[in-house]
Amino acid sequence: MSSGKGECAADTEQLQQRVYLGLRAGNLDPEDLVALACNLLDWFPCSDAVLEVVELNPAEMSPEEMAARARRILDDVGFDPGFDLAPERSETLRAALRIVARDLPLRGIEGEPEIEILRDWFPVGAGIRLADGERLNWGGPILPTMCDDPTVALASLARLIQESLLERTWQVWPVCLWHDLGVHASERNGAAVWWCAGDDGHILAPVGELARALGHGRATQGRR
Ligand SMILES: [Zn+2]
Structure with a gap:
């Protein structure tokens, strides 16, 4: 010894x-x-x-x-404090969820979604539970390290939501009314946005502000 x-x-x-x-x-x-x-x-x-x-x-x-x-x-050694030892990460995630939740009524999802820490997963991650009890965590949960930056957390949450909904319904959401294309949650210039690949690519709306963008789209749609 x-x-x-x-x-x-x-x-x-x-x-x-x-x-x-x-x-x-x-x-x-x-x-x-x-x-x-x-x-x-x-x-x-x-x-x-x-x-x-x-x-x-x-x-x-x-x-x-x-x-x-x-x-x-x-x-x-790659130490990660997870959610438990870095509680500000959960706060960042909840704040991000409040923002992306503003877009969900446009998808017919009502009520206040909640963050759910998934302790059975390794590493421990976070998913979303909708007000009707449905769980969204398709493609793997949100990892604690994604919650160190509010923009990354917001884009990650938006991506998780849209991919989970797509998996369940095979219905693309959100859709750019100008290009009739499904848009993707993305980080552009330090902001979480719904990004459309149509033409040279453009921001459909910041995540959380879809209603304003699509409301405008509906108003102009008839003139195309
Ligand atoms: Zn577009």
Whole structure:
């Protein structure tokens, strides 16, 4: 049995969570960081941050240096705090759902949809439950990492909804009235939009503002 590993017995996943939470709260415990680096040494010998934490004493680093190395270690091992340890992600997702929900009455979907965290999935993701109880998660759930950016979260939700509805009904939605083409939820110039590929491509409407675009379309449709 090799010596020096005895003090590194704590569970690596737990240590990652403690280091992450310590970083968030600004009270990272150097001993947690050393224990984590020590645990990871055999698995990530090419991570400079792991080596530095093992070789140098984090307690003697500045808080900024220690935090920077802790972040690099979490990055190197691909740690993801999921929804539970980063609750702002759920908030971002709920805010995005409120926006895309404004378009749903145009599809005949009434009532307030809800975010549903899918704990049976790995990794844990999020789906949508409509007011009538129907679940939308076709093509895989929304992953926690998609919720770090409001635009990505909104476009991902809109895509999940339209693909789930398409799978169920084989009916394309939404449709560009000018080109008679199905449009797709997409990110353009930092905004989540319904994008039509007709002609050179154009934004039919920002996600959440479909009613205004299609209302205008109906008004002009007769003149085509
Ligand atoms: Zn179009």
